[in-house]
Amino acid sequence: MNKAVPKRARAKQKRLSPDDRRREFVAKATEFFSEEGFDGGTRDLARRLGVTQPLLYRYFPSKDDLIKEVYRTVYLEPFDAGWEKLLTDRTRPLRERLQEFYQAYTDVIFTRRWLRIYFYAGLKGLDINRWYIGVVEDKILSRIVSECRHEVGLPQQGKPTAPELEMAWVLQSGIFYYGVRKYIFDSPVLEDKRQMIGNALNVFLTGFAQVFSAAGGPARATVKATGRVALA
Amino acid sequence: MNKAVPKRARAKQKRLSPDDRRREFVAKATEFFSEEGFDGGTRDLARRLGVTQPLLYRYFPSKDDLIKEVYRTVYLEPFDAGWEKLLTDRTRPLRERLQEFYQAYTDVIFTRRWLRIYFYAGLKGLDINRWYIGVVEDKILSRIVSECRHEVGLPQQGKPTAPELEMAWVLQSGIFYYGVRKYIFDSPVLEDKRQMIGNALNVFLTGFAQVFSAAGGPARATVKATGRVALA
DNA sequence: ATAGTTGGTGATCAGGCGATAAACAATCAT
C-alpha cells in the first residue's frame, strides 16, 4: 500500500478559496453528469476531480444538492438580458435582428454540456424544465410574434394568439434541434450553422407574412381567416 | 410470512404461450423503462409485471438483452412502408400529402413511450439512434425535398443539396418538438395538432418556394443563388 | 513552538443492484 508522499502530490495545486473550490467542483460535476447522466456514481465523479469521494460530502450535503447546483448554473447561465432588447429594436430590420439573436442564443446553448443536461433534467420531469420553456415563450417567442405582426402590418392587439405562438415554436424548435442532432446524437449536420439559421429565418419570415397576414398576397395554400387549416 | 395460496392467485390469469408471455414482458418493460429510464431496477420491473425478479432471467439472458429487445420493438414498430408512396404520389397535391403524412407519422411517434425511449437511447449514444436519423433523412426528408423541388419547377438533379436537406430538418424538427414539449416536458401546447402541422406546412411551403427557387417571385429576404444567406 | 481550525482521507455501513442455484408448483404426454 503506497499511501505516503501526499505532500508533494498536492503541493503543486495552489490552495483555492473555499468558494472557488466549491465552484470548481460544481463546474466539473456539470461536465461529469452531462456525460454520465445523473446516475453517475459519486466515486467516479470524485476520481475525475482528483479527490476522494467522502470529500464531496464536505462541500455538499448530498448528491441531490450537488445536482441541484448543477441545474442552477446550467439553466441560469445562458440568459442574456440584452436579447430582449435586441429582438424588439425596431430601428433595425427584423430579419437582421433574428439572425443575430439566434446566432448568439445558439452559441450559448449548442454545447454538449448544456443540451445533455437539459434533456436529462427533462426526462426526470423536473419543474425547472417547464419553467425554462415558459421563459422562452415569454421572453423570446412572444416578442418574435409581436415583431412579425408589426412587420406584416397586423394590429398589435396584445398577446399573440395560440396558433401564432405555436408557429414561433416551430421555428425555434427547427433551429434548436440542429443542436440536438449535432451534440446529442453526434449526427452529421450542415456545417454552416449561420446558413441553417439564415434559411430557416427566410422561409419562416416569407411564409409567416403570407400565411398569417389576412391581407397577404395570394397564398399558395388555403387558409381560413382564423388560421385554421382547410384540409384539401 | 404469508407465502401460501399461490394457486388461487394465479388461477385467474390464463396461461399464455411462451412467445406471447415473452412479448407481454417486452411490452410492459418498454412502458416501465420509458418512465424510469434504463437504470430502473429489475425488481421494480418484475413487481410491475406481477412476477418475481428471477423469472425475468428465464426469458432474457440479461437485463441488457431485454433492453435491446425494447429498442427493437420501439424503433422498428413505427415505420410504415406506405409513407414513402404517400409522399411521392404526384397525383395528389403536395400540401395534402404532407399533411396526411405528418398526421400519420406523429400519430405513431407522439407517445410518451416512444419519445422517452428515443431520448434515453440517444443520451446513451447508441448507434440505433443515428441509424434512425439516417432512415428519416433517406425515406422522408429527401423525398420531401424532391417533391418541393418538383413543385416549384426546379430541375430534379439527383440528390437534394445539403442546405435543402437541412431546411427539411427544420420543418421536421419544428413539428417533432411539439411532441417533445407535450409528452416529455408535459408542457402546454396548442391543442389542435392538425392545425399546428397545417400552419407549419403552409409557412414552409410558401417560404420554400420563394427562398429556394431561383426564379421565385420577389423574395422578402436577400438570398444569393447558392442559398447562402446575405447578412444584413 | 503550539493550539485551533479547516481540508482531506481510509475504513466502513446499510441498502440496492444484477445475477445464480436450488427447490417447488403446474402442466403435459403417455
Added chain:
DNA sequence: ATGATTGTTTATCGCCTGATCACCAACTAT
C-alpha cells in the same frame, strides 16, 4: 396415475452505491 417438462419462487451471492465517522495533514493565529 406417473414421469418428464416447463414455469415460478425463495434464498442467496458478490458487487456497487450514497453516506458517515474517526482520524490525519495542513495552514493560521497566537
